[in-house]
Amino acid sequence: MGQVLYTEETKLGRKVAVVAGGHSKFGKRYDATMRELCAEAYKPIYDEGITQDKIDASVLSYAASQFTGQGAGSALIADYIGIQDKPHMRVESACTTGTASLRAAWGMVSAGLYDVMLVLGVEQMNRVSSATATEYMSQAGDMRWEYPFGISFPAFYALMASRYMAEYNLPHEVLSMISVKSHHYGAQNPKAHLGREVSLEEAHNSVPICRPLNLYDCSLITDGAAAVVIAAEERVKEFTDRPMWIRGIGAGASEMMIQDRSSLTSIPGAKRASKAAFEMAGLKPDDINMAEVHDCFSIAEMVAYEDIGFAEPGKGRELVENKEIYHDGRIPVNCDGGLKSKGHPLGATGVSMTYEILKQMRNESENPSRQIKDVQYGLAHNVGQSGQFTNVFIFERGFS
């Protein structure tokens, strides 16, 4: 099952904490390639004193090498940031690559293979046209039965949106309200790719991309990197007195072809991942103080509320319409701008979610108007492709 390492009964593993994080500016970064982006993400960690000699090994979260043409990415990055003599590896699982990398590193640290690991997430996506980027991402569909019909990445989620809107009689304006919220917080996040406010009218009436989804329903094609360092419990105090414990991890999966799913109003793998994470953590959705969810599309955020258990099926709109997902609401979601406004550099996204939760727990948001009060438990929900991969992490504040 892979979920039992943490228990007192098995004593198979060690507790693991996130002890530091760093983040590059997200955006169209023509001034940098993946190596410079990774250096930018690691530098704040280095500046906190976690220098190369303190790191035992690293995992590179790098989802799509076709954007750069760079093979052996983990070797390139390890060398560039000065850990070329430390073991490294690359993990890939589409848009969940970041949390899959964290999960891999957690397993190695928990099992005792290493004490201190660096998890670096990066993607450089803007050196190709939007049409080519859309082409690359469509190749994550079934190359024999889906790709030949031109089902792009937004199209998979539009198929979910059409079904959800029909089953629950959801008007598009409610999806646009999610985008308005994302941009509201992205405007307050200096790391965000498209940090500006948008009006409901602008979001609702923007150009169609894959109807019923339009431009403002879609996340961004972004360059960027994020990094975290994790450490075994007996080493944590060497690095910080403000650790963030990894309290629960759940992973799930769903059918490859979207037509084969029994429902398109939910991502079954995300429900399974959430359930597993809550079971491991011994917590329930009401215990969570903030969430970073995978809003690659507005409909994905709506479905996430329900798959995690913040809302009953079909009732996610109530969270949106009542603004309960704002920073001062019942369950703040994506108060960094999310994938929609902060951006979605595929391999960096899951690591960026982790970084943001650490930052919120430490009360270190750049702008008080996006700072969530007193975060004890934070949840990261990371989905790959249209749900074939899913990871949910629950983090616990390790300081008072």
Place this chain on the structure above:
Amino acid sequence: MTEKKEIYLGYATDKAVTPWYEEWLSNLEQEKIMKSVCPSCKAEYLPPRQHCQKCLSVTEFAEFTETEAKLFSYVIVDFAPESLSSKAPYVVAIGEFPSGLRLTAHITNLTSMPEVGMSLKLGFDRVDDKKITYRWLV
């Protein structure tokens, strides 16, 4: 690197072609949609699989004869992948047959917005002089 040439609608690129797939295509060119049936556990697949998902046995082709379906979901692709950009906008639909099997293809004769639950009929369309693809008609 991705080849920039356009793909034939409904046709896998060379990287996904095998003799088994070519046999499926040869049936398609006679306007026959083939499902696959597992000789061991009788599981049925549409689109077909060469190996049974449940017991990994090699499956057999059988003609799929259902033609009437309901629209399970749809998308109107306005901004398309590079390989199909000249065809945008186009409508991709998942149709569900009475048996519960589903198929994904374009709807090619819409005159108004599609609606989940509407009736669809499976048909065929000529891609060029030699190639035929399957499609949904309303």
